[in-house]
Amino acid sequence: MHFASDNWAGAHPKIAESLSKHTDGFAAAYGTSALDKAVAQTFNEIFEREVAVFFVATGTAANSLAQAAIAKPGGVTFAHREAHTIADEGGAPEYLTGGARLHPVDGPLGRIDVDNLKKAITGYNNVRAGQPMAVSITQLTESGTLYESNEIAGISAVCRENGLPMHMDGARFANALVSLGCSPADMTWRQGVDMLSFGGTKNGCWCAEALIFMDPARAEAFPYIRQRAAQLFSKSRFIAAQFEAYFEDNLWLDLARHSNSMARRMADHIATSGNVRLAWEPRGNEIFAVMEKATAARLRDNGALFYDQNPPHSEKHLIGENETLVRLVTSFATSTEEIDRFGDLIA
Numbered sequence: 001m002h003f004a005s006d007n008w009a010g011a012h013p014k015i016a017e018s019l020s021k022h023t024d025g026f027a028a029a030y031g032t033s034a035l036d037k038a039v040a041q042t043f044n045e046i047f048e049r050e051v052a053v054f055f056v057a058t059g060t061a062a063n064s065l066a067q068a069a070i071a072k073p074g075g076v077t078f079a080h081r082e083a084h085t086i087a088d089e090g091g092a093p094e095y096l097t098g099g100a101r102l103h104p105v106d107g108p109l110g111r112i113d114v115d116n117l118k119k120a121i122t123g124y125n126n127v128r129a130g131q132p133m134a135v136s137i138t139q140l141t142e143s144g145t146l147y148e149s150n151e152i153a154g155i156s157a158v159c160r161e162n163g164l165p166m167h168m169d170g171a172r173f174a175n176a177l178v179s180l181g182c183s184p185a186d187m188t189w190r191q192g193v194d195m196l197s198f199g200g201t202k203n204g205c206w207c208a209e210a211l212i213f214m215d216p217a218r219a220e221a222f223p224y225i226r227q228r229a230a231q232l233f234s235k236s237r238f239i240a241a242q243f244e245a246y247f248e249d250n251l252w253l254d255l256a257r258h259s260n261s262m263a264r265r266m267a268d269h270i271a272t273s274g275n276v277r278l279a280w281e282p283r284g285n286e287i288f289a290v291m292e293k294a295t296a297a298r299l300r301d302n303g304a305l306f307y308d309q310n311p312p313h314s315e316k317h318l319i320g321e322n323e324t325l326v327r328l329v330t331s332f333a334t335s336t337e338e339i340d341r342f343g344d345l346i347a
């Protein structure tokens, strides 16, 4: 029962097959192969416009280099208080931008509150504090919740008013997309998103992440920024090979639908268990649940793998004295048997 992270899952067999298929022979290096170009074209089709796509090694690299691409002296990017880029990237954004800063903005369950964002931006309009540089949101959020399309548009309106580009951390982009049931264009540039960290790794790839610029004109200097950050793959065709299989016959959407439906099934078990409660409604493949510490220990003794989680700042009073908040993550590789076994253990 592997619910520690979707990063713990392996790679989908079709991704592995595609890697093997492209193993033989020779292909141009550094992103110039026919396969790289074909995959770039597929991204254009998926986003219904010409976009600029750059493969990078990790989600952290994509998020940080997005900031590097629009960095300003004294620049400050606004992100949710619990955003991965603030809490889990070890200073990579600051390092790769040459010292730009991240300002935490509060809002319930992983979502930036628009009024808090406006206030935070206002605080930076002077030379001693620094200058506003960008806004970054996460979709799916770190709390497993979502921004509805109109909420993305609401944040982008603040960005436009302040002349700031908007970045989306899409480490779980596919999970959010199938949950909302909209198109990639509707979840991004049509709502004002300028740059997207597009994650494939958590959703069945071996290692496939990309930074996408919705307007290629914004990306003119980016090849140099990526190379300077040592993120240009020589055998880039193997990242392309993963994306080729990922998009073929909409595999990526099927995998995300599967992991989301496994999370839904687990949420239903939790809701009827009596022993464990949902901390809030999941919208993708991450569940947050509250249980007695003794229950968590018993589940672990019975082979369930999951992490304890600090409650988000908006939910500080969620857990009682002997309780713990846990995060349970499903993936393309989660089986109904695993979920039902977990359900039996908490019944």
Ligand SMILES: Cc1ncc(COP(=O)(O)O)c(C=O)c1O
Pocket: 057, 058, 059, 060, 061, 084, 085, 138, 141, 142, 169, 171, 172
């Ligand atoms: C919301 C979010 N963003 C980005 C990432 C990417 O992280 P990594 O650098 O480990 O690929 C993760 C991975 O845990 C994540 O959960």
